[in-house]
Amino acid sequence: MKNFLLKKEFSAIIKNKKLLISIIAVLFIPIIYSGMFLWAFWDPYAHLDNLPVAVVNEDKGATFEGEELNLGDELVSKLKDKKDFKFIFVEKEEGYKKLEDQEYYMLVEIPEDFSKNATTLMDENPKKLDLIYVPNESYNFLSAQIGENAMVRIKASLSKEITETYAETMFDKVAKLSDGMKTASDGAGKLSEGAKELSKGSETLHKNLATLAEKSIQFHNGMNEASKGSKEVADGAASLSSGLSQLLEGHQKLQNAANELKTGSVSLASGMSQANAGIQKAEQSIPQLISGTEKLQTGAQTLSSSLQQWQIGAESAVQGAKKLNEGTVLLESNLKNIMPMLPPEKQQELQVALNSLKQGSAELANGTGQLANSAGQLSTGANTLSQQLGALKQGQEQLQTGMSQLAKAGSELETGANQMAAGQKEFVSGMSTFGQKFAEAKDGSVRLAQGATKLAGGVNQLTDGSSQLADGSDKLEEGAQKIAEGNSKVHKGNRELAEKLADGAKKASSVDADEKTYNMMAEPVKVKNEKLNEVPNYGTGFAPYFLSLGLFVGALVLTVIYPIREPAAVPRNGFSWFFGKFGVMAIAGLIQAIISDIVVLGVLGLEVKSVPLFVLFSIITSLAFMALIQFLVTMFDNPGRFIAILILIFQLTTSAGTFPLELIPESLQHFHAFLPMTYSVKGFKAVISSGNFSFMWENFMILLIYALVFMVGTLIYFNAVHKRRFSAAE
Template structure:
């Protein structure tokens, strides 16, 4: 009781002394000033963001996308006008730069002129992101720039969603086109499958026809061999015919010369007979000349007879050669006709192959693009064109062979007539020879008798006239025969040249047919491979048609709606479940600023309340300890209650439990007060400096603002050693989390701090008397 009386006397003395009472009253508001004013200033800074001036510049020129005008910059401005996040001021670029320089604006947001243009490159091979230029005026206020950065990120998200909505609308429109295209592709694939079936049938027919073509070319090649042999025989006969006709022409030329001489002799004979008739005086001389002439005639007729025999023999050879030539030309005509018929079939087959391959290429663009298919198509066209040319050449050859056969038949008829005429000529020459011999005998008889001369001369004159007429006619026929022989020789030469060319053509024909045979075999093999490919194409096209139909059905099931477009534009939505929600900045910082205010309030109390003295003279050490401790404890109670009530009912701080909040506030204040009391009691003025240093370390290590993990590692060492760490955590528990076990545990830790330092204060009072305190004070004054 005596200890309480000392406290009451000290309290009464303080209340009666305005110099002590007023400072004590002011000190009570120190925690309120620290915690209340700080928290009020930052209670909800985002609630007044609409008063923070921000410049917005729109330089976007817009762009065309899928035939529609995209104005992302204007859309951004419209979105900003709907929100009150900042005090938006839509200005020019120049005004924004000037406002940043004179600190009119805390930040500027600039939409470049290519903002919409770059937004349309999303689906390009190298898309370019649309940029929003953010220019914070950090020198003017750093936190404003940080807050603006967060706001710009939110703006970016909204603009990105708008741009994505435009792309999504375009993509869903494309889905409709894709579904239609897939349906058409499915129909096309069905037609491809039908065409593949037809091509498969055509490939079978093509393979069969190519086998027939191969067989036909083999037969044609076999038929060309006798044709080649016949043409060779024809060429040999033509050579023999050329030799015979040349010999015949030479014989006829010689016969013509001999006939001219004979004609002259006959003319002379006629003249002599006339002269004989005119005068017997010249009979002897005439008979001599007649004998010489008749002898010459005999010799001439002998030569003429030899010539006619040569003509007969030549005509026989000519007729035999022409007969062989006619047979050869008939065989040639038959062979060429058979070859032409085979070529017609080959040409038709080659055309069918080329047309089939052309239809196949037109029905299947991928197959048409294949190099092997292009080579096969070109080869089939070349074979068709070559067979066409071969057919035309064979038709021309057939016409030439027909004309040759006809000409040789006519030539054979002429040779037959020549043979008949040469036989008649030979008979006439024989008669002429006999006549010449008789003439010679007559001339001899003329020499024998003059009486018979007149009769003989008359007969001679008559015979001479007939002979002259016959010789004239014979000469005409002989000239015609000579001209015919010359033409026959020329024809033989032409025939030999033609048969040589024909033989060369037949050789080329055989080589060409061999090539065609080889090509037809390769085509037949290719047709087999084509048949296999057609089977695969048929199967694949059926499967393609089925898959395309399924894809079209599934794609057409995608229906565009506003909710679906918004889902694509913003596929992720943040559903926030706050754990231990803190409604505003003031509530979040209350543990930190309240702890700071209570610590500062306790420190200021040491300036207005005596630390060691008592108004009671002669009070014991223990009574002074109790009086000073109760004084500081009472100040602690008043400070904590005043600060708590101002926060609860002045600022509207919401806590989980008000009584526990008041209790923890008092425990914190009392613990800080006892800690500072002990330090200042022991050290006096230096003790206050130590308390300030402790306060500074607590401000940086108590994790009241930033998380503990973000401070330097060497500072983390002080976190568990200082009491403010536990006061901040305890206030968070009772205000925000409601974890009362943490609060009570931290309250116990603070109580331990207070009791330990209270023990230090007790030790001071129990070890120091008033005289020692006076000496210490004098020493401190002298030191100062």
Template sequence: MKSLSVFAKDLGAALKNPKVLIPMLVVLFIPVMYSGLFLKAFWDPYGKMNELPVAVVNEDKGARYEGKELTAGSDLMRELKQTDGFQWNFVTREQAEAGLDDSTYYMAIIVPEDFSAKATTLLDETPQPATLVYEPNEGYNFLAGQIGGTAVKDIKTKISAKVTEAYTKSVMVKVTEIADGLGEAGDGAGKIAEGAGKLDDGALKLMDNLLVLTDGTGKLLDGVKPLTSGVSELNSGASALQSGSSTLAGGLQQLSAAHQQLQTGVAQSTAGSRELSGGLKKTVAGTVQLQNGTQAAVEGTAKLQDGTKSVVDGSAKLAEGLTSSEAGSAKLTAGLQASADGSAQVTDGAKAVAAGLQQLAQSNPQLAASPAVQQLLQASAAVAEGSEKLQQSQQQLVQGATALHSGQEQLLQGAAQLHAGSQQLDAGVTALHSGAQQLHSGSTQLLEGQKRLAQGAAALETGGGKLTAGMQQFGTKLSEAAAGGSKLAEGGKALEAGTSALLSGARKLGDGLSSVADGSKQLAAGAGELKEGTAELKSGSGKLADKLGEAAEKTSAVKQSDAMIEMFAQPVKIEEHRINEVPNYGTGFAPYFLSLGLFVGALICTLVIPMRESAVPGASRLNRFISRTLTFSLMSILQSLLAAIIVLYGLGLEVQNIALFYTFTFITSIAFMWIIQAIVTWLDQPGRFVVIVILIFQLTTSAGTFPLELIPDWMKFFNPLLPMTYSVRGFKSVISTGDYSLMWSDAGALAIYGVAFLALTLGYFMFHNRDSEAAVKSEQVLTV
């Protein structure tokens, strides 16, 4: 009771002395000033961001996209005018730079002139992102720059969503067009399949006809071999005829010369009548042989004339057949060329379809991932490859048909030459036959004349004149026979030349028919490959038509709507579920500033309240300890009570439990007070310096502002050793999280700190010697 009496006397003396009472009342408001004013200043800084001046510059010139005007910069300006985020100042670039230089604006947002133009390059080969220039005046206020950076990111998100909506609308239009195009492609593929079926039937007929052509060419080649052999024999006979006709012509020349001599010797006929009679007998015999020879020549030339007429007729028929064959091969070449051109168009179309489908898959990854689209891509690639092979096969067929046509043209030329030679041969044979007939007629006449000469030999003398006339007539006929012999020799030469040309033409005909046979075989083989290719084309085009139909049906199912476009533009939305929600900065920083205010308030108390002595003379050590401790504890209770009331009702701080908040505030305040009391009691003025150092370490390591993980590692060592760590964490529990078990744990830690340091204070009073009287008097004693 005596200890409480000392405390009561000290308190009564203080209340009666204004110089003591006023400083004590001022010290009571130190925690309120720290925590209340700081929290008030930073209670909700984002609530007044509309007073933060920001310069906005729009230099965007706009752009055209899909036939529409895109003005992303102007759209942004309208969006900002409807937003209360900052105090927007829409100025020029020069005004913005001047405002940043003289600190009129905290930051500037600049929309470049190519902002809209770059926003339209998304689907280009090298897209360029639209750039929004942000220039914070961090030297003026760093935190304002950081806040502005966050706001600019939000603006960027909104602009990106608007641009994406424009892209999505364009893509949806393209998808609709693709659906229509796929439907048309499906119809076209159906027509391709129908045409491929007809082409398959035509290829089958072409293969059958080429097989018939190959067989006929083989038979024609077999028929040409006997012709070549007959023409060779005919050429040999013509050579023999030419040799015989030459000999006959020479004999007739000799006979003509002999006739001249005979005519000369007619004048001497009287003297040599016997010799003439004998010579005439020999002449009659020779003439008979000549007549027999000319008769055989007439018969031979008649047979030769019949043979040459057959040759002329055969060569004419051969020429007609080759003409028809040449016309057919020309039509075949033209048809194959048209088929090749058609297949080339089919190939180009198939490749275009495959390329279009490939571009569609690349522009739409979701569509490309569909199995049906993958099958469609494979089918279109197979059709393109098959149609290309078909085109190559048809090109080979065209080349073979061209070679066949060229060979048949050569055959036709050879047949024409053969026909012309056979006609010349026929003319020569006809002339030879005529000459042989004339020769036979002349020899008959010669025989008759010789007979008459023999009959008139008796009357030779009297009929000399008649003999001379007959000899003249005989000479004329003999000259005619000699001329006929010459013509016969010339006809033999012509016949030999004609048969040689006929033999050469027959050989060329055989070679040409061999080439035709080889070409027809190659055509037949190519037609077989064409048949296989058309079958594959028919099958592949059918599949292509089916798959294109399915793709068109699935693509047309994509319907454009505002909800879908919004989903494309903003596929992800953030749904925020706050755990232990903190409504504003003031609530978040309250644990830190309350701890700081109570600690500083306890420190200031040591400046106005004596630490060791009492106003009661002769008070014992224990009484002085109890009086000082109760005094500091009372100050602590009053400080904590004022601070709690101000933040709860003055600032409107919302806590999980008001009673526990008061309790924890009192525990924190008295623990800080007992800690500082012990340090200053033991060390006096140096003790206050030590307390300030402890305060500094607590400000940086208590995790009241930034998380503990963000401070340097060597500072983390002090976190569990200092009391403010537990006060900050306990206030967070009772204000925001509602984790009362953690709050009581932290309160226990603070109580341990307080009791431990209170024991140190008791130790000082119980075991430390009293200061000298001069030291006691020098201390400013507050009579409490």
């Protein structure tokens, strides 16, 4: 009875209700472990609309091409229609506070310059549109990664919309460009005609430049003469400056004399006023003298004495009048040298005053002379006054006439003296102003001398420049010849340009843009996702990993509750011992695999390429894990279980069930090829998603080899132990 020990093992399990219940529970460990994970993460993206995400719109809008642009509002409107997340639209302060309080997984902020930056594409320094994405990674890291992928899609959508706006504007510019090219074509035609005229003008320019070259030589010769003359001007300016210095000194002396003359003229005017007052009084006394002639007879003696004194005063007055006349003549002589310096109107006024003064002084001298003569006659005839009253009366009448003339001349002399004093005052003031201007003239002469020196230097440089001008004129003549030739080519080129612009305008006007054109410009490349062996959801993608993990854990837990080393009865040999233990584990592993397959296929709805092959591969995977763990626990007991846990940990990281192998540390990649879960994951992927059954069978055979190797190892161990323990007892 080859299966004797196997029956004993099952009989012992059935009899031990506690063990039986434990083993039955263990049979569901793989599906509880793997099925729960697959169920929980079967398709998490299908529930993103339950993930709360805050949206803060700070955009203030902008104006683009005369139209209002509010990308922030448009984005908010689109997000309200989308079901990517549970979008909650809040104010900035509230959004960040609740994000910190873990009420939101992430926050999307639309800055205030969002629309404004969209209008800067054509600017010298265009600005990108910042869309601020703030995940709370401490709340849930994977949600942050999911949100980042969603932001990429939002960015692509916004980029398309903005590019459509720019494309529409660009095509409008193309239409305007067409009109501009037509205008440019017409202008190019006119430019061609102008170039033709320019060509003619350049020939004329060439002739004129030849004349210029000839005249520049003459100009150079003239500049040599000008250089000599400028040196003479500099020398003359220096002499002028020296002469003005001497003249300024003479002017100072003349001004001092004028001040003295001003003082004398004031004194003269004062004296003339007093003399005129006396004459006026004398004139008023003559009528009384005539009326009192009769009384004079009695006072002849007294009159004789008085007339003698009067004669002496009259003679003195005659001498003073003569001196006044002589002084007036001398003043006129002195003023003749000064008068040309005065303004013409002042000269005329001064001359009139001098003439009046001369006439008055002459009349004064004549009158005082007559007065002296009369006084003498009166003095000599005083004794015979009474006898010659008729003659005295006649003489008194003559005296009255002379006194009237004298009074008139005195008044005129007083007026002239006052005018002379006023004129002299103005003359002194003019001399002061003249002195100031003379000083400025002297300073100007100094600057003139300096400028003349600089002029001489500049003329020398100009002379050198005229030489260079002559050389340049020759070169200009040569250049003008080349310009004439170039203008001829420009004429031909402009004619060709006009033709090409007309063709370009025709082609540009043929562009007919619409919404489809704008859309194509905004999204010229459309990624067509043609998936190879499409995986519909996370559950399908992770099924190979979690199924392998569940079956391995189920095998490991079974060794905890089932006595994997001690036989239910005395084994005949090591083979029956091994078969009894492995048989129980194999049947348990078979049941675990079938239960797991039923749940993932029937309950979770896992779609596979072949159900029979999927079930078959699940069974070989379970048996391979059972064989491995049986070997470790049988050989080492609890340390063996610890080794199995270490293998499980290594398999979690190196089996490439989650992240690609190339993304894990290189030091861990070396364990990949030596662990059985590597091949179970590959085989499950082939039978579930790719349908590459040859690849599945390849991994199936590797797992079968794992199973056989560890089964043989366990068999060898049981044979060795059986010989030591039971052979001696027999």
